[in-house]
Amino acid sequence: MTRRPAQPLWDxxxxxxxxxxxxxxxxxxxMFDAVAPSYERINRIFSGGRDAFWRRRAVRLARVxxxxxxxxxxxxxxxxxxxxxxxxPRPQLICGCDFSMPMLARAVERDSACMTWCxxxxxxxxxxxxxxxxxxxxxxxxxxQDPAACLDEFVRILTPHGRAVILEFSRPRNRGIRWVYELxxxxxxxxxxxxxxxxxxxxxxxLPRSILSFPDSGPMATHLEAAGFxxxxxxxLTLGVVTIYLxxxxxxx
Numbered sequence: 001m002t003r004r005p006a007q008p009l010w011d012x013x014x015x016x017x018x019x020x021x022x023x024x025x026x027x028x029x030x031m032f033d034a035v036a037p038s039y040e041r042i043n044r045i046f047s048g049g050r051d052a053f054w055r056r057r058a059v060r061l062a063r064v065x066x067x068x069x070x071x072x073x074x075x076x077x078x079x080x081x082x083x084x085x086x087x088x089p090r091p092q093l094i095c096g097c098d099f100s101m102p103m104l105a106r107a108v109e110r111d112s113a114c115m116t117w118c119x120x121x122x123x124x125x126x127x128x129x130x131x132x133x134x135x136x137x138x139x140x141x142x143x144x145q146d147p148a149a150c151l152d153e154f155v156r157i158l159t160p161h162g163r164a165v166i167l168e169f170s171r172p173r174n175r176g177i178r179w180v181y182e183l184x185x186x187x188x189x190x191x192x193x194x195x196x197x198x199x200x201x202x203x204x205x206x207l208p209r210s211i212l213s214f215p216d217s218g219p220m221a222t223h224l225e226a227a228g229f230x231x232x233x234x235x236x237l238t239l240g241v242v243t244i245y246l247x248x249x250x251x252x253x
Contacts, residue, residue: 160249
């Protein structure tokens with residue numbers, strides 16, 4: 001059983017600049033260890049069920065082929081990995097990788113054909129160069145200690161002309177919609193999600209703060225290109241609260 005921390009992992013001092021904390025990776029891992037039992041339920045409730053649609057859309061944009069090998073980084077409880085398995089044509093292999101054992105344990109409970117699971121750090125993926133033709137990551141890039149190093153790893157493990165599909169939260173461009181969204185995500189959701197999940201880590205204060213302080217679609221696309229992706233597409237969904245990045249390794253076609 002995962003022990004709850006005596007003190008919040010994400011208090012006001014650490015939330016002032018969540019992406020610059022020197023021990024961010026450890027705090028994020030311990031946070032996900034603690035919220036694993038309620039993680040999927042909270043996602044469904046507070047996204048209004050839209051999180052399942054976002055994952056299906058990402059899988060379809062990836063245009064998976066039967067000979068593809070898919071690596072899902074930050075797989076968590078395996079939602080996106082299972083979405084790849086459910087959407088025809090099914091790829092040759094799907095591997096879900098995460099650094100939180102309690103999250104992976106939840107994924108394994110609902111195993112599916114052609115899937116395998118791996119405990120690993122996205123900044124040091126335990127795979128050889130060019131091992132996968134598709135790499136995916138849902139709502140995980142902003143949680144890395146070094147997001148640029150994470151993107152470098154994605155390029156390293158991809159085959160020539162492989163592709164990455166990345167989902168991240170983003171801020172709506174319309175001012176009115178952005179005001180409503182930020183009111184919900186910074187005031188309403190953290191209180192209710194903390195109460196429903198009985199979380200003591202500060203996870204549902206960290207998550208919206210990590211979104212507001214993370215680069216939006218323009219800078220993110222630039223970072224992908226700097227890592228070695230030659231063509232980057234951005235697809236904004238649900239009034240702009242989520243963006244899917246589809247990036248192709250190699251020279252721009």
